[in-house]
Amino acid sequence: xxxxxxxxxxxxxxxxxxxxxxxxxxxxxxxxxxxxxxxxxxxxxxxxxxxxxxxxxxxxxxxxxxxxxxxxxxxxxxxxxxxxxxxxxxxxxxxxxxxxxxxxxxxxxxxxxxxxxxxxxxxxxxxxxxxxxxxxxxxxxxxxxxxxxxxxxxxxxxxxxxxxxxxxxxxxxxxxxxxxxxxxxxxxxxxxxxxxxxxxxxxxxxxxxxxxxxxxxxxxxxxxxxxxxxxxxxxxxxxxxxxxxxxxxxxxxxxxxxxxxxxxxxxxxxxxxxxxxxxxxxxxxxxxxxxxxxxxxxxxxxxxxxxxxxxxxxxxxxxxxxxxxxxxxxxxxxxxxxxxxxxxxxxxxxxxxxxxxxxxxxxxxxxxxxxxxxxxxxxxxxxxxxxxxxxxxxxxxxxxxxxxxxxxxxxxxxxxxxxxxxxxxxxxxxxxxxxxxxxxxxxxxxxxxxxxxxxxxxxxxxxxxxxxxx
RNA sequence: GCCCCCAUCGUCUAGUGGCCUAGGACACCACCCUUUCAAGGUGGCGGCACGGGUUCGAAUCCCGUUGGGGGUGCCA
Numbered sequence: 001x002x003x004x005x006x007x008x009x010x011x012x013x014x015x016x017x018x019x020x021x022x023x024x025x026x027x028x029x030x031x032x033x034x035x036x037x038x039x040x041x042x043x044x045x046x047x048x049x050x051x052x053x054x055x056x057x058x059x060x061x062x063x064x065x066x067x068x069x070x071x072x073x074x075x076x077x078x079x080x081x082x083x084x085x086x087x088x089x090x091x092x093x094x095x096x097x098x099x100x101x102x103x104x105x106x107x108x109x110x111x112x113x114x115x116x117x118x119x120x121x122x123x124x125x126x127x128x129x130x131x132x133x134x135x136x137x138x139x140x141x142x143x144x145x146x147x148x149x150x151x152x153x154x155x156x157x158x159x160x161x162x163x164x165x166x167x168x169x170x171x172x173x174x175x176x177x178x179x180x181x182x183x184x185x186x187x188x189x190x191x192x193x194x195x196x197x198x199x200x201x202x203x204x205x206x207x208x209x210x211x212x213x214x215x216x217x218x219x220x221x222x223x224x225x226x227x228x229x230x231x232x233x234x235x236x237x238x239x240x241x242x243x244x245x246x247x248x249x250x251x252x253x254x255x256x257x258x259x260x261x262x263x264x265x266x267x268x269x270x271x272x273x274x275x276x277x278x279x280x281x282x283x284x285x286x287x288x289x290x291x292x293x294x295x296x297x298x299x300x301x302x303x304x305x306x307x308x309x310x311x312x313x314x315x316x317x318x319x320x321x322x323x324x325x326x327x328x329x330x331x332x333x334x335x336x337x338x339x340x341x342x343x344x345x346x347x348x349x350x351x352x353x354x355x356x357x358x359x360x361x362x363x364x365x366x367x368x369x370x371x372x373x374x375x376x377x378x379x380x381x382x383x384x385x386x387x388x389x390x391x392x393x394x395x396x397x398x399x400x401x402x403x404x405x406x407x408x409x410x411x412x413x414x415x416x417x418x419x420x421x422x423x424x425x426x427x428x429x430x431x432x433x434x435x436x437x438x439x440x441x442x443x444x445x446x447x448x449x450x451x452x453x454x455x456x457x458x459x460x461x462x463x464x465x466x467x468x469x470x
Numbered sequence: 471g472c473c474c475c476c477a478u479c480g481u482c483u484a485g486u487g488g489c490c491u492a493g494g495a496c497a498c499c500a501c502c503c504u505u506u507c508a509a510g511g512u513g514g515c516g517g518c519a520c521g522g523g524u525u526c527g528a529a530u531c532c533c534g535u536u537g538g539g540g541g542u543g544c545c546a
Contacts, residue, residue: 012546173544180546204541273494302496353509426505442507
């Protein structure tokens with residue numbers, strides 16, 4: 001049976017799904033698709049109190065949103081690392097039996113004390129030749145061989161590590177449970193992984209894992225360490241400080257296609273002068289050899305720009321469909337039963353070119369569904385500061401009341417007449433009307449808005465404004 | 471401290487020794503369009519960190535300096 005490469009994505013469920021993880025997953029996925037391989041999802045839930053079951057579902061859902069889904073013929077999993085604990089321990093004991101690992105009874109504190117006493121950092125190999133048997137509280141450490149470990153990395157090239165600089169690391173904890181380094185390698189072997197594509201932060205772990213692969217009797221997989229994503233301070237994106245949750249972006253109305261496209265341009269770029277390209281083109285062109293070596297800043301502003309482009313690329317129907325979530329009762333600022341799909345449809349095209357994320361949509365049309373507009377005080381003050389404001393509003397009420405056909409062109413003509421008579425510009429005179437009716441100084445084109453709103457409500461709001469101005 | 475990685479406009483990138491007077495995108499600025507705001511169009515600002523080599527020729531190769539980043543757990 002000849003089969004393609006087997007990639008894998010192995011997140012640990014310790015919080016919301018991170019955009020950095022999403023990018024790594026996408027890299028693996030693109031490669032899997034292009035090379036006709038398999039993408040294995042493995043949840044690394046090995047003990048650790050930080051793991052929560054709900055995060056696991058979050059990862060699965062977020063990946064599916066990005067297009068990496070269970071059910072696709074090239075998707076395999078999810079597997080759970082904790083299910084393989086027995087195999088991890090078995091592998092560790094094999095290494096012990098072969099003399100490639102040994103037990104040590106030093107506590108972390110004792111290791112620390114010895115390090116301070118000797119002036120050297122880390123574990124000094126104290127128990128290497130003490131011939132300790134397994135026992136409670138004893139950890140199993142890997143006996144790092146002498147020599148040099150050369151890692152062949154698809155994005156970095158050849159990276160050399162002097163084994164003498166690598167301490168005898170722990171394989172099994174004092175309580176007998178396996179550590180990440182070991183579990184990760186054993187699982188990759190069990191799952192016949194051929195390519196390990198992960199974030200650069202794992203590069204220092206790689207020589208250790210490569211030694212483990214060899215000690216366990218298999219040739220190491222092909223490695224590739226992609227640069228990390230950083231914040232404006234050029235620090236690795238962190239869950240605590242930065243806005244990194246994929247779920248949150250999704251909630252705010254970032255489109256999956258925009259997120260995917262943007263993430264792929266971090267550390268890499270499609271050929272040609274356009275960065276906005278369909279996923280299929282990314283699959284066709286993406287190569288690890290072309291991935292940049294330096295960290296990339298996750299620029300939300302640029303993500304928003306991408307998203308705006310994707311929104312504008314949609315048909316009106318698609319846009320309306322995509323807005324369903326932010327317009328729904330729970331998310332919207334208006335009472336559930338006052339939403340009118342027909343009115344939104346009438347405004348949709350005008351809204352579409354004015355938003356960068358779907359979450360911006362409600363504020364553009366809320367005046368249509370709210371009983372009274374939420375008036376922005378600053379906007380109101382500015383729009384009504386001129387002495388012509390009040391008389392103009394009065395005059396407008398009278399004119400609008402007698403308009404024969406309540407349509408945008410008619411409304412525009414009507415206001416234009418009033419405006420010219422006063423020697424003003426439409427840009428000026430529309431301001432108090434806009435604020436009076438919609439509550440805001442900016443929004444979709446005014447006359448179209450009024451047309452959709454209807455004569456009765458428009459006049460009522462204008463009269464309220466006149467009254468308010470005293 | 472030790473180990474490792476990295477270095478093109480503010481940001482993301484193209485660039486793999488001559489096609490570079492370094493291209494595009496986001497942001498920014500100006501103008502056009504215009505009923506606000508957008509969108510769209512046009513133009514502009516702006517970069518190969520520094521110093522040595524190698525070469526007829528270096529953003530591209532080598533060395534060093536400086537500056538960033540990552541790792542250094544009985545976390546993953």
